[in-house]
Amino acid sequence: MRKILVSFLTATALVSVSSLPTVLTHSTNAQQKPIPPYAKWGRVAMERTHKKYPNAQIVDYLHIGRTPGANSSVEKFKLWLKEGQREFGVFIDIQFENKTEKIQKVTFKESTR
Structure with a gap:
């Protein structure tokens, strides 16, 4: 009985170890x-x-989309923040030059939803 158990455990260990690299890959x-x-x-x-809300935790993140323009574009996001007992959303618009990707303006708008 002991030989069978040892053989079984050895065979199980070999199968598990031999399949491990494949599973990890x-x-x-x-x-x-x-x-x-x-x-x-x-x-x-x-x-x-x-930076604007240093005491708040960012709870959620949503990429809304990009509004492309001839010279500059606007990337739009909504972040959900928690500050103490208060939870609120913040819409962030990042306007940047298309060629250089230099930031021109960042705007914030708070939301209750």
Whole structure:
């Protein structure tokens, strides 16, 4: 009985270990996603929001979209903040030059929804 149990455990361990690299490879590949083009502007939105509301935690993040223009574009986000017992949304618009990506203006508008 002891030999059978040891053989079973050894065989199970070999199967588990031999399949481990395959499982890790597949799960690693499944987690890699391309970085969206708005990621840079999302970081700017969160940094600027943190400066404006230093005591608030960013609870949620939404990329609304981009409004393209001839010379400049506007990237739009909505962040959900929690400050103490208060929860509120903030719409952030980041206007930037298309060629240089230099930020021209960042605006904030609070929302209860």
